[in-house]
Amino acid sequence: xxxxxxxxxxxxxxxxxxxxxxxxxxxxxxxxxxxxxxxxxxxxxxxxxxxxxxxxxxxxxxxxxxxxxxxxxxxxxxxxxxxxxxxxxxxxxxxxxxxxxxxxxxxxxxxxxxxxxxxxxxxxxxxxxxxxxxxxxxxxxxxxxxxxxxxxxxxxxxxxxxxxxxxxxxxxxxxxxxxxxxxxxxxxxxxxxxxxxxxxxxxxxxxxxxxxxxxxxxxxxxxxxxxxxxxxxxxxxxxxxxxxxxxxxxxxxxxxxxx
Amino acid sequence: xxxxxxxxxxxxxxxxxxxxxxxxxxxxxxxxxxxxxxxxxxxxxxxxxxxxxxxxxxxxxxxxxxxxxxxxxxxxxxxxxxxxxxxxxxxxxxxxxxxxxxxxxxxxxxxxxxxxxxxxxxxxxxxxxxxxxxxxxxxxxxxxxxxxxxxxxxxxxxxxxxxxxxxxxxxxxxxxxxxxxxxxxxxxxxxxxxxxxxxxxxxxxxxxxxxxxxxxxxxxxxxxxxxxxxxxxxxxxxxxxxxxxxxxxxxxxxxxxxxxxxxxxxxxxxxxxxx
Numbered sequence: 001x002x003x004x005x006x007x008x009x010x011x012x013x014x015x016x017x018x019x020x021x022x023x024x025x026x027x028x029x030x031x032x033x034x035x036x037x038x039x040x041x042x043x044x045x046x047x048x049x050x051x052x053x054x055x056x057x058x059x060x061x062x063x064x065x066x067x068x069x070x071x072x073x074x075x076x077x078x079x080x081x082x083x084x085x086x087x088x089x090x091x092x093x094x095x096x097x098x099x100x101x102x103x104x105x106x107x108x109x110x111x112x113x114x115x116x117x118x119x120x121x122x123x124x125x126x127x128x129x130x131x132x133x134x135x136x137x138x139x140x141x142x143x144x145x146x147x148x149x150x151x152x153x154x155x156x157x158x159x160x161x162x163x164x165x166x167x168x169x170x171x172x173x174x175x176x177x178x179x180x181x182x183x184x185x186x187x188x189x190x191x192x193x194x195x196x197x198x199x200x201x202x203x204x205x206x207x208x209x210x211x212x213x214x215x216x217x218x219x220x221x222x223x224x225x226x227x228x229x230x231x232x233x234x235x236x237x238x239x240x241x242x243x244x245x246x247x248x249x250x251x252x253x254x255x256x257x258x259x
Numbered sequence: 260x261x262x263x264x265x266x267x268x269x270x271x272x273x274x275x276x277x278x279x280x281x282x283x284x285x286x287x288x289x290x291x292x293x294x295x296x297x298x299x300x301x302x303x304x305x306x307x308x309x310x311x312x313x314x315x316x317x318x319x320x321x322x323x324x325x326x327x328x329x330x331x332x333x334x335x336x337x338x339x340x341x342x343x344x345x346x347x348x349x350x351x352x353x354x355x356x357x358x359x360x361x362x363x364x365x366x367x368x369x370x371x372x373x374x375x376x377x378x379x380x381x382x383x384x385x386x387x388x389x390x391x392x393x394x395x396x397x398x399x400x401x402x403x404x405x406x407x408x409x410x411x412x413x414x415x416x417x418x419x420x421x422x423x424x425x426x427x428x429x430x431x432x433x434x435x436x437x438x439x440x441x442x443x444x445x446x447x448x449x450x451x452x453x454x455x456x457x458x459x460x461x462x463x464x465x466x467x468x469x470x471x472x473x474x475x476x477x478x479x480x481x482x483x484x485x486x487x488x489x490x491x492x493x494x495x496x497x498x499x500x501x502x503x504x505x506x507x508x509x510x511x512x513x514x515x516x517x518x519x520x521x522x523x524x525x526x527x528x529x530x531x532x533x534x
Contacts, residue, residue: 058401092401100399108394110493120400123410148409152494172400 007070009207010055011177013049015064016078017050017231024050025061026231031174035205039218039239042228043254047209051228052178055209056098057086069097069175099169103181105161107153113140113164114149117171125172134172139167143197144186159190166197177201179210182254215259219243267462270453271469281449282470288363289432289443292370297424299371300378305408307383318379325376331437333373338365338441366438374427381423385416418489425482429475436471446470 004083007018010032017025025047041049053059054066057073059084064083071094075088107116111132117139118132127135133212140146143163153161162182169177179198185192195217200209218225218239225239227248235248243259306318325333338361342348349361389412397407424515436447450467454460 058399060396087404094402095399095401098399101393102396104392106390106396108393108396108411108415119410123406124402126400155495168400223299 002133004160008032009036009069010209011065011067012055013065015051015054015066017047017054017059018062018152023231024059025054026066028231028233030226030233032205032207032209034175036246037206037208037210037221037223037224038226039224040209040211040226040228041213041215041218042234043257045230046228047231048228051181052211053181055176055178056095057156058088058099058100059093060084068094071097081212092124095173097175099166099172099174099177100181101160101165101169101177101179103107103164103184105153105158105165105185106154107161107165107168109153112150112152113145113156113167116153116164117168120168121171127164135171139166139170142170142200143167153195157190158186159193162186162190162194163197165186166194176206177187177206177249179208179212181211183214213258215243227254229254237256263459263462266459267466270463270466274466274470277444277449278446278453278466281444281446284363284443284445285432285435288366288370288435288438288443292374293428293431295367295371296374296378298425301413301474302385303375303379303381304382308386308533322376322379325373330369330373331440333370334366335439336435337369337372338362360443362438362441362443364442366435367439369400370431370434371447373429377427378424381420381427385420386412388419389415399529415493416495418486421482421486421489423492423533425478428482429478432474432478458490469481505517 001231008031010030012030015025015028016023028044028051029049029158030038030051030182040051043046043151047162048057054061055068061074061076062082063078064077066073073089073094074091078081107113108119111119114133114136117128117130121127121132121135122129124138137146137149140149143166145160145163145167148156148160153164156164166182182198183194191214196218198208198210199221200215210221211216222239224236225242226233227235227242227246227250229250235246235251237241242251243255246255274282289338305320306314306321309315309318338349344367349365351361352359352364355398393411393415394407397411401410435445439448439451446467457463478479489510510534
């Protein structure tokens with residue numbers, strides 16, 4: 001595998017995903033370049049979240065291949081048996097390069113905000129307590145939560161939880177960040193504070209794939225907008241172009257319903 | 260009816276040395292067997308969760324057999340049966356001034372095997388009570404499976420496991436009376452000997468019953484305390500009753516009274532963000 005600086009960071013090739021005989025993803029190919037922000041939009045059930053989850057191996061694919069930073073996340077031939085769950089050191093190596101932010105945060109409730117952030121750097125990267133804490137406190141400051149270091153998640157608001165979750169993902173110093181509807185579980189007044197953090201990341205040239213229903217934000221932050229429907233990519237391009245002159249019928253009907 | 264009140268009070272309030280020793284044997288065996296059966300129980304729970312069907316089957320057969328046979332029968336098999344068949348004979352172990360009697364070893368081994376079967380089921384359901392998002396979050400952070408289990412899943416599972424585990428320990432303390440059958444001089448056997456010597460059966464067993472009651476009551480309070488602490492650890496408001504709150508007041512947590520430990524948030528701020 002080629003992992004030179006000019007090669008795409010993410011390579012998704014001819015990915016099929018079936019669950020219980022139902023086609024979730026149908027021959028999806030997508031490349032994401034370094035520093036690029038790709039936003040996935042489309043009606044629910046289109047396969048956006050499923051596609052995002054194949055990129056870090058949370059969803060084992062039926063066939064196709066996924067590479068991130070030159071590391072094979074998963075690869076399967078047609079007809080090969082799909083495991084229920086992926087595992088192994090190579091997958092873990094790939095995952096060290098990939099930050100993932102969940103819709104429902106999934107913070108560790110028994111750990112404080114800071115402990116949530118430093119847990120993996122200490123256990124996985126082997127950082128010392130002081131190194132990890134230094135990194136963790138910097139990240140908390142970056143997401144505007146320096147004064148919440150010793151707070152348990154149950155005492156944080158939704159927006160604060162998601163910001164801690166982003167800091168937790170960043171603490172591994174990933175080369176790619178995946179966001180799965182990071183604001184969908186939030187009260188409206190908290191959406192902004194989370195999007196601000198994502199925007200800053202984009203400005204820092206972080207490579208990102210983002211699933212969202214925030215169309216205004218998608219238009220603002222995306223380098224490339226990818227529209228999905230029925231398990232496939234129906235249209236992609238610069239957001240201004242796709243929003244103003246959608247070519248595909250399904251893109252048009254999707255926009256007409258939400259815009 | 261004749262009830263020897265002076266005899267009853269004397270033995271209740273100033274029990275003789277044998278009785279006290281029996282009490283300590285009961286407590287000692289209970290605690291050691293509980294700790295060991297927790298370890299074995301977690302191990303069997305992990306077998307039950309294994310993706311390897313052979314390991315899973317071993318775990319299931321263990322639970323099926325051990326839960327399906329009486330403790331008393333298991334005890335006699337382990338202590339007398341194994342010896343009679345020439346497979347294994349328990350012998351006193353002496354380390355310095357300290358001797359562990361053969362019967363006590365057999366008692367601890369049997370109780371551990373017995374309770375582990377029940378504990379395995381509790382641990383398994385405790386683990387499956389943890390949200391799948393926690394497993395996924397650990398996975399995407401590249402944590403190894405044992406780190407996920409030990410540092411993320413089990414600490415959360417413990418909170419749901421404590422009430423049923425508390426029941427097990429409560430039962431275990433009372434079940435030690437069965438050990439009298441192989442001659443472990445725990446509280447029940449001592450009471451029995453005392454009763455045979457004095458014919459004050461009613462009085463002496465009432466005393467024994469009250470001592471068991473004290474043991475289980477103390478444990479109930481300790482359990483409430485553990486639950487309170489775990490609720491705090493998990494950052495949730497405690498749902499404990501009045502009794503354990505009183506205990507909590509008597510046994511203040513280390514952090515509560517230390518100023519300056521709490522993060523610098525104003526009270527207002529905390530109230531605003533509390534869920």
